[in-house]
Amino acid sequence: LGHLFCGYFTSKTIFNIANTICFGVFIYYGTQTICLINHVQTKHSCLVKTLLFSTMWYLCCPVPCETMFWVAGTLNYLWNTTLSLIFLYYYLKYKNTELSFFKITILSCISFFAGTTHVLSSAAISASLILYTIFHYKELKNSTYIMTIAFLAGTLFLYIAPGNYERFNVYYNMFNSFNENFKYCIHARILTFSQYRAVYLFCICLLILRIYDKKSLKNLWREQEFLLLLLGFSVLAFSVVFG
Numbered sequence: 001l002g003h004l005f006c007g008y009f010t011s012k013t014i015f016n017i018a019n020t021i022c023f024g025v026f027i028y029y030g031t032q033t034i035c036l037i038n039h040v041q042t043k044h045s046c047l048v049k050t051l052l053f054s055t056m057w058y059l060c061c062p063v064p065c066e067t068m069f070w071v072a073g074t075l076n077y078l079w080n081t082t083l084s085l086i087f088l089y090y091y092l093k094y095k096n097t098e099l100s101f102f103k104i105t106i107l108s109c110i111s112f113f114a115g116t117t118h119v120l121s122s123a124a125i126s127a128s129l130i131l132y133t134i135f136h137y138k139e140l141k142n143s144t145y146i147m148t149i150a151f152l153a154g155t156l157f158l159y160i161a162p163g164n165y166e167r168f169n170v171y172y173n174m175f176n177s178f179n180e181n182f183k184y185c186i187h188a189r190i191l192t193f194s195q196y197r198a199v200y201l202f203c204i205c206l207l208i209l210r211i212y213d214k215k216s217l218k219n220l221w222r223e224q225e226f227l228l229l230l231l232g233f234s235v236l237a238f239s240v241v242f243g
Helices: 002-008 012-037 043-060 064-069 077-094 101-115 119-135 142-159 163-171 178-195 197-212 217-223 225-240
Strands: none
Touching: 002 012, 012 043, 012 064, 012 077, 064 077, 077 101, 077 119, 077 142, 077 225, 101 119, 101 142, 119 142, 119 225, 217 225
């Protein structure tokens, strides 16, 4: 995709149109995921959640121009986030459903490419998928296993890419002594929390919405176990990785 917009379609206008469409898809699947989790069926409630989700994004997204609007060698984080969100939505929607060959083929492709998007989010999602599968292997359908395997394969493909080592050396070559490592670790933890506060606030809002819908905390854990696991692993991935 980066080569497509930077090498072939060099007009910024073409990228702006495509990026706007991608942003609309991001807002749509973000809202649909909230409605799915909260078992919302009415259009009015989904509209309210769309406005709340859009407002939260506007208030909480770190450096939105750099992360979601500018064009770079790998486009920007909007495309990665949207692809991961699409995977999560369909995983939650179909985790206990048998799918046709056509659907599972399409979703497997989405799962694989979602696994290749980001070293931190892919690791958090992979850990959640593995743990959730271990606890619920009797309940899950074959299509769910295929999506899980495809995502894990994409994550593995991402991690064995030869450019990772070179990129690590370029960005983190300051690890020359324990003292510098320690100071950078503390700085990274503070910076990481401030940059990804939108993720935490988003998950907190999901919990509040479930409680608002008069569901007990016990039911909340039982029904949203996967998302709570994902929240936990995301916190670990984004705050401990530099250490």
